[in-house]
Amino acid sequence: MDFTPTPEQSAARELAAEIFGDLSTPERLAAGGSGTDAELWKALCAAGLPGAAEETGLLGLVLMLEEQGRTTAQVPFAATCVYGLLAIGAYGSEEQRTRLLPALRAGDAVATGAFPARRGGIRAAEAADGAGRLTGVVPVVPWLRAATHVLVPDGATQRLWLVRTDDAGARRDPVETTAPWSAGRLTLDGALAERLGRYGSAEHLGHRAAYTDILALARTAFAGLQAGVAAGSLARAVAHTTTREQFGRPLSTNQGVLLRAADAYMDVEAIRLTAYEAAWRRDAGLDAAPHALTAAWWASEAGTRVVHTGQHLHGGIGADVDHPVHRHFLWGRQLAAYLGSGAEALEELGELLTGDRPPPATLAPQPPRTEESP
Template sequence: MDFTPSEEQSAAQGLAARIFGDLSTHERLTAAGTGTDAELWKELCAAGLPAAVEDIGLLGLVLLLEEQGRTTAQVPFAVTCVYGLLAVAEHGTAEQRERLLPGLRDGTAVATGAFPARGRVHLAEDGALYGSVPWVPWLRDATHVLVADTDLALWIVEASAPGAEGRAPGVTVDPVETTAPWSAGRLVLDGVRGERLGNGPEAYAAVLATARTAFAGLQAGVCAGSLARAVHHTVTREQFGRPLSTNQGVLLRAADAHMDTEAIRVTAYEAAWRHDERRACGAQALTAAWWASEAGKRVVHAGQHLHGGTGADLDHPVHRHFLWGRQLDAYLGSGSEVLEELGLLLADSARGDAS
């Protein structure tokens, strides 16, 4: 395995770091409140970063999402790339790719996904979709939603036409405020005609593995940003005439957080690399998700604790990393849930090898 970024991946990561660093500032995030930063989204799309994901692959996307996580930038970048661009590019027909990808590339269309499936959407005998999903990330921004029915067939649902006011007939979106400001919403489908994508459970499993890998990469960035803020604080803040960073307890806590962050990053890289090499990556995606969930919350808690009393300030930038880290933990599934699924997958694989 070689996780060294290609020239194209490095260039895209550098551009993403500059745009996120310049525009996703504390002041702009404060002004955005719980909504999406529309100007930042336009800038990212104008720079061609969503469109570049088709060329730089999932590993490239993980690198870009690390940069988003470092700044907790409030844009629907991950969901549009995972549930829109990559899902359609890898599982769509030629006609679907020609029709849907241009809008997803230039940002006029925004996609999200009701993942993982919990059996909440069903396909009726008349071919229409019914059901509700309690919360879907960035749903309030979405023009298209990828849902899975009870048979794990994938359906693209048009939530609204790009640039149009209001929702498509049969689609209801109720705003939901989550731990992190992800412009989430409750999705209700009442007799909606969806557009089939891919070949059922196999496509669903592939998109789910891609999503887990991508959001693990986002968590790696969130943790790296939290830790960087904690390091800066402990190096510059003095107590009893010396920096906080010279205390052994502080050093050990920061070191543990660094190792956890690196574990999230390297497992996400491995899953993404295997995806791009067209190798089985379901177990690796679950491993990355487990690290992102279990270790991620440890890191963002450490980031706050290392700030001392300052970390309790809800307006401090480090608090955003805490909120994002906890939200990603919830979105990926608790560590025990992910570990159970990974164990079942490995057991099934071992039984298959034995037979």
């Protein structure tokens, strides 16, 4: 395994870091409330960064999401790339790719996903022409209030459906989560939907394989986002403890502070490494489902520890809800909740490793997008 970024991946990461650093400042975040930062999202799309995820692979996306996490930028970057660009690019029919991908790259459309299926009982009634009517409720969907399309798995078959949020049968109710993710409760009452990959690769590989792969994509991508959130929290704690003095010396000279920071650093590196490995394997066409679960476990368990440490090392300042480190704390907790508890991840991983759960299909690596690609 070689996690050294390609020149294209490094360029995408550097551009993402520049845009997030310039536009996702603590002052703008404080003034922006809980909604999507429209100006930042427009800048990212104008720079071609959502579309870059198709060219640089999942590892390239993880690198860009790390930079988003460092600044806790309020844009649906991960959701649109995973549940929109990468999912439709890999499993959509040719007609779906031609119709939907340009709008997702340009930011004119925003995608999210009602994953995993266990959090909502969605039932689909499929017509002969491949269209469907979906009924059910998903209590919390990230970035739902900003989304134009939602990727929804049937709770029984794990068949994948695309639903437009402006459909008469789709209702979105705001839900305030720990982090300001423009989340919502999705209620479907006979909502019109189109099956993903009606004539494409998802049909060939089987809808369960497509569901498994997209779920692994999401776990890896959001683990990469957590790596950035945790790294940003730790960086703020280091800056605070090296400049804040107590009894005539910096806080960072205290052994207890050094040990907490060292443990947090090791946790950040573990989150990053496991996310990189899962992304690299998926890009190489290898089975990445167990590795995605491993990354999710580290992101959930270690990510929570790191953001608690970051807040704790700020002392009383860390309890100020207006302080930037508190935003990292909220994001870290929300990402841990979204990825699921460590116990859940370990249980599922154990089922995979012991053969109690059918192994996912091994997928061929996706070819990079060219100028002629839809």
